[in-house]
Amino acid sequence: MTSRESTRVGRYVRMVAVPGSGDELAENLLKVAEGMRGAPGCELYIVNRTPDEEDAVWVTEVWADEASSEDALNRDLGEAGLGSVLPLLAGPPEFIELAPVGGPGLSS
């Protein structure tokens, strides 16, 4: 698999709120995202709605390496408000794991 020796990891995370709570889920995830700003190794943490599913939120994540991703996940569970997200979910988050290769938006 071509990865150009990057250690970067990424994922698309799909979360679905209990019916009617999509707005609240998105707002709370934006707070988590702000808490990630400046976290070591955090390159992208973008919160997205999707026109097709009003209670779903997708988060686009890119991290410099696996360790920074894990550190932040552990940290944000305690500090950055992911505790305000989990109770809104209709089910467990789903992940598409990525190995980012390059392109505009990724620092070289």
Place this chain on the structure above:
Amino acid sequence: MTSRESTRVGRYVRMVAVPGSGDELAENLLKVAEGMRGAPGCELYIVNRTPDEEDAVWVTEVWADEASSEDALNRDLGEAGLGSVLPLLAGPPEFIELAPVGGPGLSS
């Protein structure tokens, strides 16, 4: 749907190569991505492999608005090499449409 009055549009595009052509597909998409650098309204155009499917490539796109997205698509079909991508595909691309809201990696 909360969108904070942003006109931004985004999508995750999943492309699957004919068996064994995942590397070539990713390389050709990186050339398309380089052609997008500096395209008006292009905020992200990131090429990703995924560890779970060696012949699949995901592209993370964010555009300033729908018009810039459409303009670039029309342009790149002719100029930036998407013509070198289509023959490698095992089937049509699939899209998850997004309305990006905010977070690190998105300019405010």
